[in-house]
Amino acid sequence: MKFTKMQGLGNDYVYIDCFSEQVAKPEELAIRIADRHFGVGGDGLILICPSEIAPVRMRMFNADGSEGKMCGNGARCVARYAYDHGLVTSRSFDIETGAGIRHAEVGESLVTIDMGEAVLDGELEEAITVDGKATRMTPVNVGNPHAVYLVDSLETLRGLDLDKIGPAYEHHPRFPEGVNSEFLYIESPTELHMRVYERGSGETLACGTGATAVAFAAMRLGRANEKVTVHLLGGDLMLEQLSDGHFRMTGPAVEVFSGSYFSE
Numbered sequence: 574m575k576f577t578k579m580q581g582l583g584n585d586y587v588y589i590d591c592f593s594e595q596v597a598k599p600e601e602l603a604i605r606i607a608d609r610h611f612g613v614g615g616d617g618l619i620l621i622c623p624s625e626i627a628p629v630r631m632r633m634f635n636a637d638g639s640e641g642k643m644c645g646n647g648a649r650c651v652a653r654y655a656y657d658h659g660l661v662t663s664r665s666f667d668i669e670t671g672a673g674i675r676h677a678e679v680g681e682s683l684v685t686i687d688m689g690e691a692v693l694d695g696e697l698e699e700a701i702t703v704d705g706k707a708t709r710m711t712p713v714n715v716g717n718p719h720a721v722y723l724v725d726s727l728e729t730l731r732g733l734d735l736d737k738i739g740p741a742y743e744h745h746p747r748f749p750e751g752v753n754s755e756f757l758y759i760e761s762p763t764e765l766h767m768r769v770y771e772r773g774s775g776e777t778l779a780c781g782t783g784a785t786a787v788a789f790a791a792m793r794l795g796r797a798n799e800k801v802t803v804h805l806l807g808g809d810l811m812l813e814q815l816s817d818g819h820f821r822m823t824g825p826a827v828e829v830f831s832g833s834y835f836s837e
């Protein structure tokens with residue numbers, strides 16, 4: 574089976590072009606192919622599929638085999654792949670995702686995705702107790718669920734042991750279906766810093782839906798302008814809220830290598 578390895582800010586997935594390949598059990602394949610020792614290695618698996626309502630459809634699976642409805646870094650890479658490999662002829666086109674249609678614009682090096690509207694999924698700065706510790710978070714839905722936790726300094730952000738504390742956030746009973754958790758430090762109204770512990774994949778170097786969620790939370794808290802740079806471990810994303818409420822996310826999307834995966 575042919576695959577392509579792509580990354581957006583180090584959020585890396587194994588991509589399979591389902592215009593030419595068939596994947597019978599993507600949940601199982603995701604677990605095996607995303608394994609960094611026994612497989613190709615990645616944060617999960619993304620299928621680039623034909624669609625009846627758009628030129629291309631994205632399906633994303635986390636490293637544990639669970640399917641996510643939306644993936645920002647994945648959408649940029651799918652857009653890059655679709656354009657570079659001739660699945661589309663225009664640089665501007667729609668992608669069908671589990672969360673609905675997302676519009677993509679493929680530039681020379683950067684790709685922009687219209688992430689749609691973010692929705693407050695509860696209260697701003699809701700009280701929550703995680704692992705016995707009382708704290709606050711802002712729940713945001715960007716097609717997939719996020720919880721945004723504010724931290725008070727860059728040092729605190731850098732010092733978080735997410736491998737250790739992450740699972741208690743991911744599986745908190747407030748979110749019965751699990752949640753992607755972002756830890757956000759607001760440096761200024763235009764500069765945000767975040768780390769993410771993703772549902773189903775653990776800490777990743779970047780998360781496009783997560784960056785959209787933190788931009789939304791910071792704006793709703795009155796602490797960010799409508800255009801911000803989000804600094805992630807793997808690099809920077811630009812997020813802008815348009816007058817219609819939609820978030821435009823701009824960042825890199827890179828093909829790293831391709832090969833053949835010998836499954837079974």
Ligand SMILES: N[C@H](CCC[C@H](N)C(=O)O)C(=O)O
Binds near residue numbers: 641772
């Ligand atoms: N890394 C992705 C999000 C994956 C979300 C997934 N972990 C879920 O279960 O919702 C992004 O760039 O938006």
